[in-house]
Amino acid sequence: MPSGKRARRRRQGALSFDNLVRVVYLGAFLIFLLAPLYWAVITAIKPVDDYMTIPPVWFPEHPTLVHFTAAMFTYRGLVGLINSAVVSVAATALSVLLGTLMGYSFARFNTGGQHLSFWVLSQRFLPPVAVVLPVFLLYRNLGLNDTRLGLILIYTVTSLPLSAWMMFAYFRQMPAELEEAALVDGYGRWGALWKVALPLALPGIIAAAVFAFIFCWTEFFFALILTSRSAYTLPTIFRGFLGFQASSYGEASALAIVSLVPSIILGMLVQRHLVRGLTLGAVRG
Amino acid sequence: MAGAGASAISGRAAVMARNATMNGAGVARRRVRARTWSAWSDRHFKWLLVAPAVILILALTVYPLVYSVWVAFVNFDFQIPGHDFVGLQNFEHVVEDPVARWSLLTTAFLSVSSVVIEFLLGLGLAMAMTKIFTGRGVIMLILIVPLFVSPVVVGQIWSLLLQKPYGPFDYLVGQLFGPTDVSWLTGNPWKYVSLIVGDVWQWTPFMFVILLAGLTSVSPELYEAAELDGVSRWQIFWNITLPQIAPLILIAITFRLLDAVKLFDIIFIMTGGGPGTSTYTTSFYLYQTGFQHFHLGQATAGSWIFLILTAVLIMFLVRRMLRPERA
Numbered sequence: 001m002p003s004g005k006r007a008r009r010r011r012q013g014a015l016s017f018d019n020l021v022r023v024v025y026l027g028a029f030l031i032f033l034l035a036p037l038y039w040a041v042i043t044a045i046k047p048v049d050d051y052m053t054i055p056p057v058w059f060p061e062h063p064t065l066v067h068f069t070a071a072m073f074t075y076r077g078l079v080g081l082i083n084s085a086v087v088s089v090a091a092t093a094l095s096v097l098l099g100t101l102m103g104y105s106f107a108r109f110n111t112g113g114q115h116l117s118f119w120v121l122s123q124r125f126l127p128p129v130a131v132v133l134p135v136f137l138l139y140r141n142l143g144l145n146d147t148r149l150g151l152i153l154i155y156t157v158t159s160l161p162l163s164a165w166m167m168f169a170y171f172r173q174m175p176a177e178l179e180e181a182a183l184v185d186g187y188g189r190w191g192a193l194w195k196v197a198l199p200l201a202l203p204g205i206i207a208a209a210v211f212a213f214i215f216c217w218t219e220f221f222f223a224l225i226l227t228s229r230s231a232y233t234l235p236t237i238f239r240g241f242l243g244f245q246a247s248s249y250g251e252a253s254a255l256a257i258v259s260l261v262p263s264i265i266l267g268m269l270v271q272r273h274l275v276r277g278l279t280l281g282a283v284r285g
Numbered sequence: 286m287a288g289a290g291a292s293a294i295s296g297r298a299a300v301m302a303r304n305a306t307m308n309g310a311g312v313a314r315r316r317v318r319a320r321t322w323s324a325w326s327d328r329h330f331k332w333l334l335v336a337p338a339v340i341l342i343l344a345l346t347v348y349p350l351v352y353s354v355w356v357a358f359v360n361f362d363f364q365i366p367g368h369d370f371v372g373l374q375n376f377e378h379v380v381e382d383p384v385a386r387w388s389l390l391t392t393a394f395l396s397v398s399s400v401v402i403e404f405l406l407g408l409g410l411a412m413a414m415t416k417i418f419t420g421r422g423v424i425m426l427i428l429i430v431p432l433f434v435s436p437v438v439v440g441q442i443w444s445l446l447l448q449k450p451y452g453p454f455d456y457l458v459g460q461l462f463g464p465t466d467v468s469w470l471t472g473n474p475w476k477y478v479s480l481i482v483g484d485v486w487q488w489t490p491f492m493f494v495i496l497l498a499g500l501t502s503v504s505p506e507l508y509e510a511a512e513l514d515g516v517s518r519w520q521i522f523w524n525i526t527l528p529q530i531a532p533l534i535l536i537a538i539t540f541r542l543l544d545a546v547k548l549f550d551i552i553f554i555m556t557g558g559g560p561g562t563s564t565y566t567t568s569f570y571l572y573q574t575g576f577q578h579f580h581l582g583q584a585t586a587g588s589w590i591f592l593i594l595t596a597v598l599i600m601f602l603v604r605r606m607l608r609p610e611r612a
Contacts, residue, residue, distance in 0.1 A: 022413040030428075051451060058453075120342070129568045130350070130592040160338055160341070160342065188323060220436065239554075260438055267429065267432060267433035
């Protein structure tokens with residue numbers, strides 16, 4: 001008994017020390033995370049006069065939205081925004097459609113065994129730089145360079161391992177009894193998939209779609225090489241700020257805000273599926 | 286097999302067609318065709334489901350890769366006309382290029398150090414967030430924010446913070462330690478530190494989220510039993526926590542490392558590979574060689590070497606990672 005009491009006291013003492021460490025560590029990390037975002041927001045709404053000052057202006061007294069309009073029109077951010085939206089939505093739809101069918105087939109029929117599913121997974125780790133050069137040459141022959149269609153196709157392929165494996169994991173943990181019952185009722189394989197399995201898997205499909213969308217929305221490398229003057233996406237506009245002058249800080253920050261807000265909101269909505277999305281279903285979470 | 290099945294069905298169709306009127310024969314035939322199609326599609330159901338995805342992957346990654354084998358062995362340069370076979374010359378150009386070798390070293394250094402730091406910080410965060418406390422939900426939401434930001438945007442924001450002379454970071458350092466003449470984005474070794482900080486900012490949450498999933502799934506009985514036995518906290522950490530979450534550590538590190546070796550976006554925005562070629566990563570080197578200098582043959586040869594190096598890493602890490610999950 002006495003030893004038990006001592007142990008408990010030691011644990012309580014340790015606990016409060018733990019709490020202190022936890023608060024300090026979390027606090028420091030949150031500052032590290034939030035400071036850059038704060039600076040981006042502040043820079044985006046600062047008037048131009050506030051840029052070249054030492055000490056820096058920590059909070060602008062006359063906030064302005066002029067940089068947002070400049071970023072949208074002078075730096076053609078609006079076209080990039082529209083291109084990004086069209087390409088991301090289309091590629092997401094295609095990727096999730098094909099990925100769901102594939103994931104279902106893997107989960108229910110073990111199609112192609114481990115080799116096929118591993119081959120699909122390995123696409124996820126393929127360095128884009130190894131693929132982009134021949135794709136660039138292929139697109140040149142097909143007239144797909146600098147088109148939205150070209151970008152949609154390459155994004156569909158590169159996000160396929162994600163959607164297929166997320167859906168593979170989702171269907172694997174979903175009981176097959178209802179589909180079997182549907183088969184007995186004479187639905188046929190396609191009917192069982194379309195009328196029973198897909199509606200049940202809807203939450204998983206939505207989560208996979210959000211992750212595929214964020215992937216396409218934030219992608220830079222393929223867009224940099226495969227687009228130039230007409231199909232360029234939002235992230236590629238940042239190359240216009242390379243070696244940039246103080247006068248364009250505001251536009252760069254405004255564009256950064258425009259780019260990060262939609263994907264952050266979407267990402268937070270599927271927080272529950274985050275672990276599965278990050279590991280392609282390798283971890284249940 | 287398939288032929289035999291089809292003829293059996295068409296045999297039955299013939300009987301049905303004989304019994305039908307002229308008008309009904311067309312309907313029956315149509316119905317039969319529909320039935321044979323649905324029988325066929327049911328029989329090959331599982332393959333039909335994977336076919337579109339497989340075809341797309343074959344067309345847009347396998348075909349280009351095969352085509353690029355040819356590109357790697359010929360003269361493929363926008364400055365030199367013709368596509369003559371040049372043997373291993375493209376590969377020799379890459380291997381003998383000091384910039385290529387340096388970029389491989391830079392890639393290894395940056396990716397390993399980023400991943401190690403992200404792992405340690407992420408493990409700390411996960412341990413701090415294991416217990417339930419007020420405000421945990423909000424902190425959780427903030428911690429995952431960087432995962433949804435484009436790496437280009439991350440690079441852009443960090444450039445803003447670190448630039449001289451008007452960036453806030455330089456000012457704060459000057460206030461704390463006196464004025465410095467360090468350039469955070471171009472100086473040695475600060476440019477590497479800056480790149481690592483940008484990467485750590487974005488990807489520590491990745492480690493955190495996965496390791497937290499691991500920590501919360503460790504059964505509390507294990508800890509209780511250990512505490513009853515009077516085992517020290519350090520020993521609990523080494524002998525219970527770490528072995529329990531080892532599979533997830535492997536997964537987290539695998540995913541991060543395989544992404545980190547492709548490092549490109551942050552380099553492009555923050556340092557542009559410079560000063561000179563000092564912060565070239567392999568991806569950046571191949572991009573420059575292929576798309577700025579248009580030595581496509583050389584860049585393709587280089588990307589094949591890079592691909593093989595990554596493939597070795599993939600085989601080693603991913604196979605191992607999947608094994609415990611399958612069991």
